[in-house]
Amino acid sequence: xxxxxxxxxxxxxxxxxxxxxxxxxxxxxxxxxxxxxxxxxxxxxxxxxxxxxxxxxxxxxxxxxxxxxxxxxxxxxxxxxxxxxxxxxxxxxxxxxxxxxxxxxxxxxxxxxxxxxxxxxxxxxxxxxxxxxxxxxxxxxxxxxxxxxxxxxxxxxxxxxxxxxxxxxxxxxxxxxxxxxxxxxxxxxxxxx
Amino acid sequence: xxxxxxxxxxxxxxxxxxxxxxxxxxxxxxxxxxxxxxxxxxxxxxxxxxxxxxxxxxxxxxxxxxxxxxxxxxxxxxxxxxxxxxxxxxxxxxxxxxxxxxxxxxxxxxxxxxxxxxxxxxxxxxxxxxxxxxxxxxxxxxxxxxxxxxxxxxxxxxxxxxxxxxxxxxxxxxxxxxxxxxxxxxxxxxxxxxxxxxxxxxxxxxxxxxxxxxxxxxxxx
Numbered sequence: 001x002x003x004x005x006x007x008x009x010x011x012x013x014x015x016x017x018x019x020x021x022x023x024x025x026x027x028x029x030x031x032x033x034x035x036x037x038x039x040x041x042x043x044x045x046x047x048x049x050x051x052x053x054x055x056x057x058x059x060x061x062x063x064x065x066x067x068x069x070x071x072x073x074x075x076x077x078x079x080x081x082x083x084x085x086x087x088x089x090x091x092x093x094x095x096x097x098x099x100x101x102x103x104x105x106x107x108x109x110x111x112x113x114x115x116x117x118x119x120x121x122x123x124x125x126x127x128x129x130x131x132x133x134x135x136x137x138x139x140x141x142x143x144x145x146x147x148x149x150x151x152x153x154x155x156x157x158x159x160x161x162x163x164x165x166x167x168x169x170x171x172x173x174x175x176x177x178x179x180x181x182x183x184x185x186x187x188x189x190x191x192x193x
Numbered sequence: 194x195x196x197x198x199x200x201x202x203x204x205x206x207x208x209x210x211x212x213x214x215x216x217x218x219x220x221x222x223x224x225x226x227x228x229x230x231x232x233x234x235x236x237x238x239x240x241x242x243x244x245x246x247x248x249x250x251x252x253x254x255x256x257x258x259x260x261x262x263x264x265x266x267x268x269x270x271x272x273x274x275x276x277x278x279x280x281x282x283x284x285x286x287x288x289x290x291x292x293x294x295x296x297x298x299x300x301x302x303x304x305x306x307x308x309x310x311x312x313x314x315x316x317x318x319x320x321x322x323x324x325x326x327x328x329x330x331x332x333x334x335x336x337x338x339x340x341x342x343x344x345x346x347x348x349x350x351x352x353x354x355x356x357x358x359x360x361x362x363x364x365x366x367x368x369x370x371x372x373x374x375x376x377x378x379x380x381x382x383x384x385x386x387x388x389x390x391x392x393x394x395x396x397x398x399x400x401x402x403x404x405x406x407x408x409x410x411x412x413x414x
Contacts, residue, residue, distance in 0.1 A: 117347075
């Protein structure tokens with residue numbers, strides 16, 4: 001990797017400062033906290049939730065989250081009878097603009113092969129056992145549409161601020177391999193997932 | 194192509210193994226692989242579709258035994274070679290020996306925020322109207338193309354329902370091979386799990402894919 005970088009820099013094809021700027025963007029500016037703000041706002045503001053349902057790209061851009069691997073967004077909302085799960089069986093498509101870079105498991109063969117064939121089994125491996133009456137909806141990102149799962153708002157959070165609500169939203173809940181944290185969870189507000 | 198990348202429905206890879214406290218990068222070189230892939234792509238000589246095809250064209254054994262950043266790096270070398278930016282002997286020696294193609298653009302640090310914030314939208318204007326409406330029953334075509342496609346094997350020749358319409362988008366099957374963008378109407382199509390996987394499948398689950406109109410046939414009611 002260093003050899004390749006050295007060659008490309010020596011040829012004037014890439015600017016090392018631009019490489020640093022790209023890395024800094026995904027290390028410090030773009031990550032699942034962006035998506036958590038979208039979810040928290042959707043929970044707190046029904047008008048925003050409606051806009052997010054109708055045109056997720058525009059609603060997410062309202063919060064300043066746009067661009068690479070988030071150009072065309074769809075938000076899918078969990079409810080008591082429906083659980084959504086996002087995958088990319090063909091490569092590693094993932095909504096970078098709201099979730100940052102994908103975790104290794106998301107890009108790996110076990111998840112990509114089985115999320116479509118046995119989603120309940122995959123969810124169980126994340127510790128999420130769904131009632132058989134809950135419908136599982138899997139979204140395979142085969143084009144440039146990127147899917148953001150809006151988890152259900154946990155009970156006992158009436159009147160919470162958007163900041164406090166965002167602390168309950170994990171990365172995995174926005175992929176669909178988890179659900180939002182319960183109030184009082186020792187992980188609430190901690191490092192995602 | 195029916196490459197190793199088309200993983201939906203394959204078996205034998207074992208359980209998903211989420212990593213507790215997973216770091217964003219697992220080694221310093223992964224950061225450089227990410228950044229080099231994006232910066233080289235920003236030269237503007239290949240599309241994301243050509244990149245994906247370069248990755249899926251790795252030998253299946255190589256693909257399945259590589260980490261995702263390794264897959265990116267191996268494909269990046271293919272793209273740089275193909276488009277005349279590096280020579281094979283340079284990759285072997287690490288020494289510059291050949292003048293490169295003149296890039297259309299070099300991504301400078303001050304351009305990075307705007308370039309990432311813009312991304313690469315694939316929506317395009319297209320005259321006419323999409324053939325299918327939400328709720329229409331459709332059947333996917335049965336194809337096994339040697340080139341790039343975004344119709345996964347598990348969803349070929351299957352009956353589903355149009356769930357959303359997304360306007361016209363760049364068509365990867367042509368764009369990946371220098372055939373131009375040829376925008377085509379894009380839909381989300383929903384398939385019941387039993388249609389995809391048979392009678393033993395979960396009766397209460399469904400899988401949706403995004404499919405271009407050229408992948409879809411009208412299904413008689």
